Amino acid sequence: MKENAWKKYDEAGKKEVFDFAEGYRNFLSVNKTERECVCASIALAEEKGYRNIEECIQQGVRLHAGDKVYVNNMGKALALFVIGEEPMEKGMRILGAHIDSPRLDIKQNPVYEDTDFALLDTHYYGGIKKYQWVTLPLALHGIVAKKDGTKVSVVIGENEQDPVVGITDLLPHLAADQMKKDGGKIIEGEDLDVLIGSMPLKDTKKESVKAHVMKLIKEHYDIEEDDFLSAEIEVVPAGTARDYGLDRSMIMGYGQDDRVCAYTSLMALLEVEHPSRTCCCILVDKEEIGSVGASGMQSRFFENAIAEIIALCDTESDLKVRRTLQNSHMLSSDVSAAYDPLYAGVMEKRNAAFFGKGMVFNKYTGARGKSGCNDANAEYMAELRRVMDQEHVSFQTAELGKVDQGGGGTIAYILANLNMNVIDSGVPVLSMHAPWEITSKVDVYETYCGYKAFLKHI
Secondary structure, three states, X not given: OOOOHHHHOOHHHHHHHHHHHHHHHHHHXXXXXXXXXXXXXXXXXXXXXXXXXXXXXHHOOOOOOOOEEEEEEOOOEEEEEEOOOOOHHHOOEEEEEEOOOOEEEEEEEEEEEEOOEEEXXXXXXXXXOHHHHOOOOEEEEEEEEOOOOOEEEEEEOOOOOOOOEEOOOXXXXXXXXXXXXXXXXXXXXXXXXXXXXXXXXXXXXXXXXXXXXXXXXXXXXXXXXXXXXXXXXEEEEOOOOEEEOOOOOEEEEOOHHHHHHHHHHHXXXXXXXXXXXXXXXXXXXXXXXXXXOOOEOOOOHHHHHHHHHHHHHOOOOHHHHHHHHHOOEEEEEOOEEEOOHHHHXXXXXXXXXXXOOOEEEEOOOEEOOOEOOOOOOHHHHHHHXXXXXXXXOOEEEOOOOOOOOOEEOOOHHHHHOOOOEEEEEEOEEEOOOOOOEEEEHHHHHHHHHHHHHHHHHO
C-alpha cells in the first residue's frame, strides 16, 4: 500500500498544502452552480492574460505560440487553451472536468400555497439520496431570464443576514410507517418541496402567503411569477465549505464532485506558459445526467472550439481537427470513491482509493463487466506512472467498489470515442453525492501537482 502523502512534507510543505486548500475552499464556498463556476474561472483566467476567442475572431487576430484564449459555451461550460509551439495536429494535453453537481432544480411553475405555507416545487438533478436533503438549511442560486432580454442573478441564503429555506421531515413520533419504507422511498421525489414562507399578505384573500412571497420577490428582484418559466434556479446547501477534522486536514463542502477536479485542473493550466504542445482545460456541464445537451460533453462544443482555434492559428481544416483530437492525451479529471471503514463491505481493499495517498487513477470505471467505461491503454498508464514518479507526485490506483457492487461513469469515454488516449484521474471523496462531501487537503494538492506534471511532460 502507498505511503501516506502527508509524511513527505515538512512544515513548509504542509503550509503550501494548506494555502492551496484555502484557495480551493473559498472557490467552493462561492461557486455552487455551473454558471458561477464559469464566471469565476473566466475572471481567474483573464487575470492571467486569457482572451475571449470571440474577440479574436471579430478583430481578426491570429493566434501564435504562447497565446491564451478561452471559449465560453452559453455561460455553462468553458474551454481554455494555451497555444503550443508545435502544430495543433500533433495533439494537445487536455484536462477535463465537470462543474455540475447533484442538487434540486425548481420547476417552471414552482410556487404554490398549501395550508398557509408557500412552497417551491422541485425536480432533483443527478444521483442523490433524497432523505439526505431534508431538514438542512438550503440556499437558492441561479438566474431568471426575462422576456426583454435581461437576466437577473439570484443568490438567497449565503449571507449571514439572509434567510434560508428548506425541506421539512416527519417527526419520529409519527414516522412508524415511514421508517418501514425502502431507503429510496423514505422521501419521495415529489415530496422534495422547499418551504419558503408562512406569512399572509394583509388584505389578500386568495393564496395570501404565496402573494406575500411573490411581493417580496418582486421588490427585491423585479421578478414576476411568469418569469419562472425562463429561470434556472438551483436549490443547494447553504453555507461555506469548512475545514474538517480537529487537525484541519480535510475539507467539507457542497459540490466537490466534481469542482475539486475542476479547480485543480484550472489552477494547473493557469500556471502553463509557452508549452511545446497546446494545453487545454475543459469544464463542462450535465455530467451528472449523462453529459447530454448543448453544454454537456456529448455536444459538438469542444470540437467546434478546436476548429476555431486551428482556423486562428493556421488554416481551417476538418482533417486537422480530427488529427488534433486523435493525437491528444487527456486526463478525465473526476473524483473517485474513497475507502470508508464504516462501509468497508462495498470496497475491495487492494483496489480502493484511500485518503492521504494522493491523486487517483481509475484505469476503468463502468459497471457490470466494465459496461459504459473507458478502459485506458496499459502504455498510457505506464507513461503516466513515469511522469508522476519523475515529479514525485503521490498517486494511487482504484476501482469504484467491488465488482458488481455498483458502478458509475465519467466524461472519459466520450473523448476516447474520438480516438485519443484518456484515463480518469482525480481526488478521492467521502460521502460522495451527499449535500456535504469530504476531501483530504493533501489529496487535493497532490492532484493539482499531478495535473501540472501531466501538462509539463506528457
